Amino acid sequence: MSAAPAWFACIGTPLGADDRADALAVLAARGQRASADDAVVLVPSWRAAAAWTDDTAMAECWDDDEDEREALWTRAAAEIGEAALLAHLTAATSAAAPQVRVAAMAAAGGAGVQDAEVVATACASALLALHQCVLAQAAGAPADHPFMRKFALFVRGRWALGYRDGVYGVY
Secondary structure, eight states: OOSOOOTTTTTTSOOOHHHHHHHHHHHHHTTOOOSSTTSEEEOOSHHHHHHHHHOGGGHHHHHHHHHHHHHHHHHHHHHHOHHHHHHHHHHHHHHHHHHHHHHHHHHHHHTTOOOHHHHHHHHHHHHHHHHHHHHHHHTTOOTTOHHHHHHHHHHTTOOEEEEETTEEEEO
């Protein structure tokens, strides 16, 4: 995490080459189709983004992320201990939480969205991505690890939604 995240600053704008590359890299790392032109989609609205993350078709993505989280946790905890790892992850997400919430509220409000549940979903997604990235770093994962690629989308102001049916959603 070298650059300060631009939390939600690019929501709804056209995807850039880096956005597409990060999403495709996550798909490829998870054994999903990653070469089709339609493998990455720009989700059209805040509500559609929240619905995307709540879709039961996301089960494979959630399961893959949880399996990877467990493996990384085991590696990192073996290096620094569980208590130190938990403290490190908690500190990272706690420090970012106020900025994430303010940015999500501002971006959603700027789009005319006042739905607190949608904003909470966006915040939870961003903080989970931060947690996963910090965990991957603590475990010594390479810079192109899927958790780091997902977090890179948030750093650039996106909302990385995950994949379902072989398609990665970004807002």
